[in-house]
Amino acid sequence: MARAGVTYHDVAKAAEAIKSQRQEPTVDRVREHLGTGSKSTIAPLLKRWRSDNGEAVDTGGLPNDLIEVVKSLHERVQQMADHRIEQVRQEFEGFNKALRKELSDAKNTIVQLTARQQDLDSQIERQNKEKGETEKSLEDVRISLVKAESQRDEAIARTTELKESVAELKQENKDIREHFEHYQQRTAEDRQQEREQFRTVTQGLKDQVRDLQHRLTQAEFKASELFDANAQLQSDAGKLEQANATLNRELNGKIEDIQNLKRDLEDALTKCRDFQHKNEQLAENAAVITTQKADVDKQVAVLTQALETTKAELKVCQDKIAFLTDENKVILQEKAMILGQFKQLQGSL
Structure with a gap:
């Protein structure tokens, strides 16, 4: 499950910064530059950035059919990844919503407990006085x-x-x-x-x-x-x-x-x-x-x-x-x- 703090924009910005330093953007360097995120989350975002920036991959004389198959596989994996990312985002939003609700409930509970604690403190103070x-x-x-x-x-x-x-x-x-x-x-x-x-x-x-x-x-x-x-x-x-x-x-x-x-x-x-x-x-x-x-x-x-x-x-x-x-x-x-x-x-x- 992707963490809420790492987005495509963050990965793209980190990759451009690393590239401006005349270094090859890798998953470890992007993760080190961001200071957060997991490799499984940063890797597909980094690949997307490379695809969007049209970076040519050195095929090294591989056959065109193989390249097409790899590209087709890459697109399918990219679609699956995007679908998975979207699904994860939806799950994350649902989970985040649930967490927000739980947080709100927790805040209400904290308010109630605080009021209860204040009542208990006043009762304790009154009982101490008594x-x-x-x-x-x-x-x-x-x-x-x-x-x-x-x-x-x-x-x-x-x-x-x-x-x-x-x-x-x-x-x-x-x-x-x-x-x-x-x-x-x-x-x-x-x-x-x-x-x-x-x-x-x-x-x-x-x-x-x-x-x-x-x-x-x-x-x-x-x-x-x-x-x-x-x-x-x-x-x-x-x-x-x-x-x-x-x-x-x-x-x-x-x-x-x-x-x-x-x-x-x-x-x-x-x-x-x-x-x-x-x-x-x-x-x-x-x-x-x-x-x-x-x-x-x-x-x-x-x-x-x-x-x-x-x-x-x-x-x-x-x-x-x-x-x-x-x-x-x-x-x-x-x-x-x-x-x-x-x-x-x-x-x-």
Whole structure:
């Protein structure tokens, strides 16, 4: 098949140039001068040029019949060659047309592939951008996860401290209750003992007062009798002076006894007042103890309220820990989803 770059005109021009250099145009020299083309293509074109230029061939004394046969053969070969050349040209034009069509299709395909490549480049750029945003979101999620873990650790530490504080408050409350119960029991025992002592002393004083009152009544009764007897004896003064003197002595003794009894009664009344004063002091002490008990009850109430507040804070911390745990789980799930999408994105790339 002839190449598209070698034509009869090119061969003729090359042959004339070689001939102008006083050299014989041959196939090799024409091919060397053109720098292209095959020997099978250049040879018939060169023969045609020679025929057109009427160059005489040296027959060397060959017979005319042989020359005519050679010429006839040459013309037939020339016709066949021309026919073949025309056929080759038609084939070449068809092939060239097909190549042009394929080239056009190839150009269209290249345009489509270029557009597709541009789309792919834009998709890759967009995916890279999304990848960067995804990595940034993943980094933000990691930072949030680290912050959440830090907050969770702080909440756990705070919960531990609150638990320790609650335990200490419970122990202090327990100790206060034990001391308070022991104090109440000791106070009750002391008050009971003091009441019993006061009751015993009061009863003894009452018995003494009753005895003294009885003796005083008897003494007054005897004094009345003696006064009556003295009145009777005064009428018999002469006879009863000796008895009167005796009775006066007895009366003086009884008066002294009465004075002694009065002093004893005053001492008993003084002791009774002292016991009443002690009873008042005991009542005051009981009031002070009651006040202290009220203060202790207030402290217990304050500690109980603090304990309830601590429990509420502990409940809030526990709820916060549960919320952070749930949020941590959600973050881990989102992280897993993002990693899965990232792996799918890498697989698609």
